[in-house]
Amino acid sequence: MIDIKKANQDLGAKTPEEIISWAVKNSSKPLVTTNFGYHEAVILHMVTQIKPDIHVIWIDSGYNTRETYLVAQKIIEDLKLNIKIYTPSMSTMRNDCVFGGIPELDDERHDLFTEQFKLEPFKRAMKEESPDVWFTAIRSEQTELRGKMEVFSTGINGVLKVAPLLHFKEEDMNAYLKKHNLENVKNYFDPTKGLANRECGLHSKL
Template identity: 35%
Template sequence: MVGVALEKSEINLEAAQQQLESVDAREVVEWAAKTFGDGLVMSTSFGIQSAVMLHLVTSVVPDIPAIWVDTGYLPPETYRFAEELIERLQLNVKVYQSPMSPARMEALYGKLWEQNDVEAFNRYDQIRKVEPMQRAIAELNATAWLAGLRRDQTKHRQSLHVVERPLDVYKVHPILTWNAKTIYEYLTAHDLPYHPFFDLGYVTVGDWHSSRPLMATDENGRDTRFQGLKQECGLHLPQTWGEAESLDSSLL
């Protein structure tokens, strides 16, 4: 990655949004690399389609820090899939975890995912996901964050722009307008793998206790997460870092 990150005040957000809405994903990444320089990071969950963003971004910025928030509750297949992609794409992965171990959390709060309650899930997400991501952004001196969100995933994501500034860092979404067909075509064109759970019927996967295969009765792929109680884990919501409120009753 080259260059020094620009001051936030130097970016005309409205103009950038208009400029980037109609360009392709690679151009968005190139713009972000040029604009934010060493302040640019990306996030990855090593989920079902994570190979797309990892390949796309590192083909432009090979050494970009890839933040992986490891909750400690991922399926074994996710850890093995992560190692496969790290080796194949030579990723500069930065692993962040909660300072509270899973055992300590369960001793203090119980198995939060079994409480069938949105507030319990929000507490879980704050401890295991939001706080580590907040710390990663601060420690890496990030000014912009590339994320693989798509408008067709949740109601909240339908309202997103390619570039935004919801908090103290900019968020850039190169594949925001993509759909399942576009994802498949990119994976095929570059001979990239899906997460192994794809073959088991999963369209999204996170922690082992809060993910399941898609069923015929599901209205949205994100209904397979968090026991259908919410769609977002808190990492990509526009409120304060500490909030993990779901936006309706229904990932990455």
């Protein structure tokens, strides 16, 4: 059993690579999640440099931009990702035709939409994969909630949630992308967030 408080004290200020290495050594079934949004190639490159065959989970809502799908495919091929894609039980076409598409943020249907198109597929993925370590690319400067988080915490189903990039700034992310010549999406859209500084639910509701 990992002592989360001690892990944060001992490793919270280490480099992302050191944090990832420690977590991989202390896990038997790690995974990393991605949305192939801004700067996502950073976490994917870092973890696969240390564990090339790590399971990569993508919750694809079906509402991604064309550029996101193209960039995602390039990253998958370049990094030879061991990826599994989870999709909502409801198709985007059915949601658009029957329920009017993506609800506005102030629409009471938005919580249900978020559950159907983000949270349920994620919970399904985590149940099927049953990881003991979950790497996430969240960073403290992204939202108010994330600014209060620590590198190590407890996630869904008791998994050890690890945020190696928590203290990375945007300039750090851009520098890493440039150094390693990695792809980065410019036109990204998350239908469950709507706004860049809003939570999608993975880190606030689960």
